[in-house]
Amino acid sequence: MATNRSRRLRKKLCVDEFQELGCELTLNFNEGLSDADMDAFVEQFLRDAVEGNGLGYVGGDDYGFVCLGKRGSMSAEQRTQVEAWLKARSELSSFTLSPLMDVWYPENAVNPA
Numbered sequence: 001m002a003t004n005r006s007r008r009l010r011k012k013l014c015v016d017e018f019q020e021l022g023c024e025l026t027l028n029f030n031e032g033l034s035d036a037d038m039d040a041f042v043e044q045f046l047r048d049a050v051e052g053n054g055l056g057y058v059g060g061d062d063y064g065f066v067c068l069g070k071r072g073s074m075s076a077e078q079r080t081q082v083e084a085w086l087k088a089r090s091e092l093s094s095f096t097l098s099p100l101m102d103v104w105y106p107e108n109a110v111n112p113a
Contacts, residue, residue, distance in 0.1 A: 014104045019111050022067030022074045024098040025082075029062070033091055041091045049085040053078045067103050074100065 011018045029038055042061055050057045055078060056069040066082060068074050079100060086095050102108045 015108075016111065019108075020067065020071070020073050020103040021100040021110060022065055022103045023079055023082075023100055024096075025057075025059070025064050025066055026096040027062045027086075027092060028094045029091060030093045037091060041089065045085075049082050053081050055082070065103070066097075073103075076100065
């Protein structure tokens with residue numbers, strides 16, 4: 001594909017100055033945690049950590065992608081807030097929150113701000 005794209009096409013493709021950032025999330029729950037407790041955790045996570053920070057979540061109970069709830073990029077501050085919320089939870093044995101990455105083209109490097 002051509003690299004000399006119009007502004008309109010760059011915006012439509014979410015590339016260059018229109019790149020959108022988010023991060024991958026993997027959750028590892030404590031052994032013996034009931035399904036009801038897992039469901040309650042996920043509901044609180046979506047309400048407090050995700051929607052409370054203006055973000056969106058796509059995925060399942062143990063793996064997904066966190067990004068901005070509208071067009072645009074998740075900020076480093078929002079990522080830090082999600083990470084802090086997860087660290088404070090006792091239901092998790094561990095979790096992995098990736099660095100900010102391109103939402104549409106994960107193989108692409110993050111453009112400098």
